Amino acid sequence: MIDKNKKQYEALLVDLDGTLLNIDLDSFILAYVDALSSRFTGLVEKENFIRHLFTATALMVENSDPAVNNEKAFYEVFCPLIGQPLENIKPIIDHFYKNDFPALSCWGSEQKAAKAVVETAKAKKIPLVLATNPIFPSTATLQRLAWAGLKAEDFDLITTMETMHFCKPNPQYYLEVAGKIGCPPESCLMAGNDTLEDLVAAEVGMDTFLVDDCILLRSGIKYVYDYRGSLEDYLAFIRTLD
Numbered sequence: 001m002i003d004k005n006k007k008q009y010e011a012l013l014v015d016l017d018g019t020l021l022n023i024d025l026d027s028f029i030l031a032y033v034d035a036l037s038s039r040f041t042g043l044v045e046k047e048n049f050i051r052h053l054f055t056a057t058a059l060m061v062e063n064s065d066p067a068v069n070n071e072k073a074f075y076e077v078f079c080p081l082i083g084q085p086l087e088n089i090k091p092i093i094d095h096f097y098k099n100d101f102p103a104l105s106c107w108g109s110e111q112k113a114a115k116a117v118v119e120t121a122k123a124k125k126i127p128l129v130l131a132t133n134p135i136f137p138s139t140a141t142l143q144r145l146a147w148a149g150l151k152a153e154d155f156d157l158i159t160t161m162e163t164m165h166f167c168k169p170n171p172q173y174y175l176e177v178a179g180k181i182g183c184p185p186e187s188c189l190m191a192g193n194d195t196l197e198d199l200v201a202a203e204v205g206m207d208t209f210l211v212d213d214c215i216l217l218r219s220g221i222k223y224v225y226d227y228r229g230s231l232e233d234y235l236a237f238i239r240t241l242d
């Protein structure tokens with residue numbers, strides 16, 4: 001881990017999947033897509049459903065209109081592709097998250113140091129943000145948070161598709177987070193396992209901590225970080241903050 005002159009941080013941003021939560025992301029996504037598409041049997045052919053889901057998600061991630069939240073950006077594309085109005089789709093999606101999504105917890109487990117990270121931030125009175133990519137609805141994020149052994153009350157802000165207007169790796173996502181918590185980006189430390197989506201926070205002036213227990217390397221990109229180590233190392237680091 002690089003030891004640079006320690007800064008005082010006014011806020012800590014931490015990623016969820018692969019950072020605070022141990023997750024087998026590939027298996028989880030396969031099972032997620034399979035279970036969700038099964039709920040649309042009879043309405044949309046499975047293969048088409050999956051294609052449209054990925055297309056709408058990709059366009060939501062690319063959305064750069066600050067007036068359109070991620071949920072709206074997603075459904076504006078997804079509904080016409082599926083050929084169903086939102087009032088038909090929404091109850092199926094809600095039913096899926098209530099009844100099927102909990103079974104996907106088999107792909108996630110607690111990351112040992114996660115609770116201590118939350119407790120440390122709280123003891124030091126440093127605002128803590130669950131800076132998870134807001135491509136999921138609130139219920140899916142709160143459920144995954146519970147798989148990590150954590151609660152919504154542990155965080156000052158949780159980013160979800162309903163409340164955010166940008167997704168990672170758009171640097172605007174990090175500016176929006178900083179704005180919401182009223183903290184200059186230069187005083188924030190972003191920690192996460194993704195060499196693109198999390199480390200891009202540096203582009204708006206945030207410091208970064210690459211949490212490498214479940215490092216997610218992206219091909220073809222050069223990445224830089226201010227600190228690097230396991231979640232245990234991150235915990236040890238934030239314990240030294242004033």
Ligand SMILES: [Mg+2]
Pocket residue numbers: 015016017018019192193194
């Ligand atoms: Mg991650």
